[in-house]
Amino acid sequence: MVLVYIDQADQQIKKSSLEAMSYGAAIAKQLGCEAAALVLGTVNDNLANLGKQGATKVYQQKNESLHSFDAKVHSTVIAAAAKSLLATVVVFAHNINGKAIAPAVAVKLEAGIVTGASSLPDTQNGFVVTKTVFSGKAFASIQIETPLKVIAINQNSFGVVAYDNTAIVEEINMPVPAPSIKITKVEKVEGEIPLTEANLVVSGGRGLKGPENWGILLDLAKALGAATACSRPVSDSDWRPHHEHVGQTGIQIAPNLYIAIGISGAIQHLAGVNRSKTIVVINKDPEAPFFKAADYGIIGDAFEVVPALTAAVLKSKAAN
Amino acid sequence: MKILVCISKTPDTTAKIAFTEGNTKFDENGVQWIINPYDEWYSLVRAIELKEKDPNTLIHLITVGGADTEPIIRKALALGGDEAIRVDSSNNDSFFIAKQIAAVAKEGAYDLIFTGKETIDYNSSSIGSMLSAILDYSFVSLANHFDCVGNTATVKREIEGGEETCEVNLPLVISCQKGMAEQRIPNMRGIMAARTKPLKVVAPIDAIATTSIKKFDMPVAKSGVKLVAPDNMDELVRLLKEEAKVI
Ligand SMILES: Cc1cc2nc3c(=O)[nH]c(=O)nc-3n(C[C@H](O)[C@H](O)[C@H](O)COP(=O)(O)OP(=O)(O)OC[C@H]3O[C@@H](n4cnc5c(N)ncnc54)[C@H](O)[C@@H]3O)c2cc1C
Ligand SMILES: Nc1ncnc2c1ncn2[C@@H]1O[C@H](COP(=O)(O)O)[C@@H](O)[C@H]1O
Numbered sequence: 282m283v284l285v286y287i288d289q290a291d292q293q294i295k296k297s298s299l300e301a302m303s304y305g306a307a308i309a310k311q312l313g314c315e316a317a318a319l320v321l322g323t324v325n326d327n328l329a330n331l332g333k334q335g336a337t338k339v340y341q342q343k344n345e346s347l348h349s350f351d352a353k354v355h356s357t358v359i360a361a362a363a364k365s366l367l368a369t370v371v372v373f374a375h376n377i378n379g380k381a382i383a384p385a386v387a388v389k390l391e392a393g394i395v396t397g398a399s400s401l402p403d404t405q406n407g408f409v410v411t412k413t414v415f416s417g418k419a420f421a422s423i424q425i426e427t428p429l430k431v432i433a434i435n436q437n438s439f440g441v442v443a444y445d446n447t448a449i450v451e452e453i454n455m456p457v458p459a460p461s462i463k464i465t466k467v468e469k470v471e472g473e474i475p476l477t478e479a480n481l482v483v484s485g486g487r488g489l490k491g492p493e494n495w496g497i498l499l500d501l502a503k504a505l506g507a508a509t510a511c512s513r514p515v516s517d518s519d520w521r522p523h524h525e526h527v528g529q530t531g532i533q534i535a536p537n538l539y540i541a542i543g544i545s546g547a548i549q550h551l552a553g554v555n556r557s558k559t560i561v562v563i564n565k566d567p568e569a570p571f572f573k574a575a576d577y578g579i580i581g582d583a584f585e586v587v588p589a590l591t592a593a594v595l596k597s598k599a600a601n
Numbered sequence: 602m603k604i605l606v607c608i609s610k611t612p613d614t615t616a617k618i619a620f621t622e623g624n625t626k627f628d629e630n631g632v633q634w635i636i637n638p639y640d641e642w643y644s645l646v647r648a649i650e651l652k653e654k655d656p657n658t659l660i661h662l663i664t665v666g667g668a669d670t671e672p673i674i675r676k677a678l679a680l681g682g683d684e685a686i687r688v689d690s691s692n693n694d695s696f697f698i699a700k701q702i703a704a705v706a707k708e709g710a711y712d713l714i715f716t717g718k719e720t721i722d723y724n725s726s727s728i729g730s731m732l733s734a735i736l737d738y739s740f741v742s743l744a745n746h747f748d749c750v751g752n753t754a755t756v757k758r759e760i761e762g763g764e765e766t767c768e769v770n771l772p773l774v775i776s777c778q779k780g781m782a783e784q785r786i787p788n789m790r791g792i793m794a795a796r797t798k799p800l801k802v803v804a805p806i807d808a809i810a811t812t813s814i815k816k817f818d819m820p821v822a823k824s825g826v827k828l829v830a831p832d833n834m835d836e837l838v839r840l841l842k843e844e845a846k847v848i
Contacts, residue, residue: 290761350765352740353733377760381742384695384727385734393696393811396725409815414723418618421723422815461739465755466766475762481848505848523745523780524759529614529721530638530779538847549614552721555820559845561837562826572826577840581831593834597842 283309283316284340284368286359287331288378292324292348296441296478297374299334303442304401304434305372306335311404314369318448319362321355322347332446339450340366344457351462356382360389361455368429375433376477383433392429399438402430416529416552435556436477437535476525479508482536484527484554486512488543488564488583492520497587498542504594510534512544528553543583546571563587602655602749602771604648605711606682607702607729608664609637610673611722620817627722627817636673639717639778641680646782647747648715649681659683663705665698667691671800678795679787685800693723694810699731704806706736712771713754718743718778729776738772745780 285305287298302318309316317338318331328339342358359382363371371386373379375397387394395410399420403409407424410432414421476482483502485495502509509525516526527534529549535556542563544550551574554560562575563586572578579586612618613633621628635641645662652658662677662685664670674685688701706714714736719726726742733740745764746757754773757766757780787795829837841848 295761352730352742353738356730356734377743380726381730381740384699384725384730385740387727387811388696388699388731388734391811394727395812396727411818412724414817415612415618416721416724417820419620420818420820422818423812424815425812426809427811461769462741463768464765465768467760467763468765469760469763473762477761524764526779530642538841538845552614559841559847561841574823575826576823576845577837578826578828579831579837580828586831586834589832589834590837593838594848596835597838 282314282366282368283312283370283372284363284366285316285318285336285372286379287318287320288374288376289320289322289324292322294324294326295374295376297376297436299441300436300439301372301374301434302331302334302336304439305370306444307401307442308370308372309335311401312370317366319359321358328450329447332448333444334441335444335446336448337446339448340453341450342453342455342457346457346460349464350378351460352381352385353461354458356385356389357458358455360386362453363390365453365455370430370432373431373433375435379433383431387431390429390431391427392431393425393427394431394433395423395425396433398432398434402432413556416533417555418552435535437537438556470524474506474508476508476510476527476532476534479534479536481505481507481538482510482534482557483507483540483542484510484512484544485515485521485542486544487514494584495521497584497591501540501587501591501594504591504598507538507540512550541571542587544571545569546574602651602657602713603659603709603711604651604661604713604715605706605709606640606645606648606660606662607714607716608640608645608662608674608677609717609720610634610664610666610670611637611720614638614721624816624818625814634673636677637717637720639719641677642784643779643781644715644717644775644777645677645680645682646785647777650782651749652681661686661709661711663688663702665690665701665805674800675795676787678798678800679791680785681791682798684798687800687802688805689802690805692805692810694812695725695727695731696811697808699728699735700808701805702728703732703735705803706732712773713749714738714774716774716776718776726776729774733774736772736774738774739769740774741767741769742776743778744775745778747775747781
């Protein structure tokens with residue numbers, strides 16, 4: 282059986298976990314076995330609906346204490362569940378929590394693990410999983426040598442597949458260790474779309490000259506319903522908050538659309554965004570390296586192009 | 602307090618990524634090696650700051666690697682830290698590496714283990730989580746702030762769209778990222794002192810590798826940028842809607 286861990290925030294299933302479920306179901310199909318979901322705590326979503334992502338069963342451990350994330354506790358419960366349910370492959374989303382627990386679960390199951398997987402495993406000869414390496418500049422095909430396997434799938438690399446199923450929900454009851462962590466404060470940027478979960482991202486660099494000029498970028502993001510990001514010098518100069526910094530040393534993202542405004546396209550910046558499906562570059566310098574990585578390019582002054590683009594987006598939305 | 606800081610060696614961020622031997626090996630030709638930025642800028646510097654506050658703190662550095670990692674570990678010692686341990690193995694399976702670090706950590710009875718968020722070459726982001734499981738320590742990942750009073754640490758970690766503050770008791774594994782500390786540059790005194798700091802080489806313990814790299818591939822190159830005139834943003838919106846189908 283392929284067991285997929287379903288991660289939640291504020292009792293809502295994360296989109297990256299729905300992708301992971303679809304991915305796990307596709308592996309199960311390949312292996313000729315069932316795909317099941319594992320949910321810790323309670324969520325507001327109807328769990329039977331995970332059938333739509335290919336789950337035939339949903340195992341739920343309801344303890345309230347599992348609502349606050351504790352890597353040690355969560356990995357212990359997930360490993361115990363995987364053992365008792367005789368899972369052969371355990372799948373995680375390679376998101377913030379997935380990164381914290383998938384490797385620990387692999388250790389507890391003595392399973393080989395591939396994190397940052399980018400496609401379905403090749404199960405013809407052995408079990409080979411492709412993953413991104415060198416911050417998206419290359420791929421590596423990794424053979425997992427152990428009988429049990431753990432895979433953490435990159436966000437936005439598999440997509441959500443729709444099935445016509447409803448899953449059977451069953452409660453399980455694994456021993457839950459005492460919490461090792463006490464969460465004392467949660468701060469969320471109100472009203473903004475979390476960068477790592479966003480489908481559309483508008484990003485600005487030093488070409489915007491100063492924080493006072495960010496309005497045109499924010500207007501475009503608002504028109505599109507996009508999250509906002511920036512290059513490293515921009516967050517280092519405190520023009521924008523640190524959590525917006527994307528790149529090799531910042532956050533790595535893979536949205537459907539990345540619009541880069543006044544960013545030169547340094548290799549360390551590209552390392553954080555090169556997995557985006559479509560890249561639009563707005564830069565006044567035709568020689569800017571970013572154009573080589575772009576799908577669409579506009580050579581022009583951001584201060585003219587961006588408001589015009591916002592107007593065009595709004596016009597197109599109004600026409601629909 | 603005894604801190605173990607994990608140090609890994611990675612190609613410089615601008616290194617040309619190419620492969621040899623039928624795409625099975627990373628081409629090291631002309632590659633400059635650096636301390637993995639997350640290890641150097643964030644975890645090591647934070648450990649040094651903790652020692653500056655409390656001189657009784659002991660900082661040990663560990664790397665699992667061949668003799669070619671010694672210049673990297675010397676550079677790390679020049680930034681700070683009391684001594685270094687190198688486990689002599691070039692195996693790059695995460696599980697194998699974690700077992701080696703855990704063996705040293707057990708023997709040294711460290712209160713705190715710092716790793717980086719991920720290495721910038723293989724991007725596994727696995728070692729910290731694995732160490733916590735092997736040692737049965739608590740684990741806080743992607744931390745951007747760390748403080749400690751007595752046996753209790755206050756740590757901030759990234760969550761989707763924000764951050765979370767938590768309290769957690771030692772012993773503890775932390776994976777560090779931006780925000781944790783500010784990058785430092787080694788000074789002459791540090792470089793001189795590093796020459797005489799102990800660098801112990803130990804043999805690896807028996808552990809199996811659970812994965813092996815079969816081959817590398819380069820991504821398919823973009824077909825080339827399509828230029829849109831700056832005064833024709835309606836056309837860009839049309840392309841994004843109808844051709845790319847992303848809005
Ligand atoms: C180890 C290491 C790690 C790094 N990690 C990261 C990282 O994670 N993320 C990151 O972003 N960087 C990172 N960097 C820094 C990186 O090398 C670049 O310095 C940085 O990305 C440049 O930011 P920028 O493009 O905003 O600025 P610049 O390079 O200064 O580019 C500004 C661009 O704006 C254009 N421009 C100017 N005016 C206008 C206008 N009116 N309209 C349109 N365009 C205009 C210019 O033509 C230029 O191309 C790292 C560097 C190192 C050494
Ligand atoms: N060979 C190694 N020796 C020592 N520490 C390592 C090694 N590989 C990885 N690490 C540590 O683990 C962190 C995460 O690496 P990884 O899980 O490989 O992405 C790195 O930032 C280092 O702190």
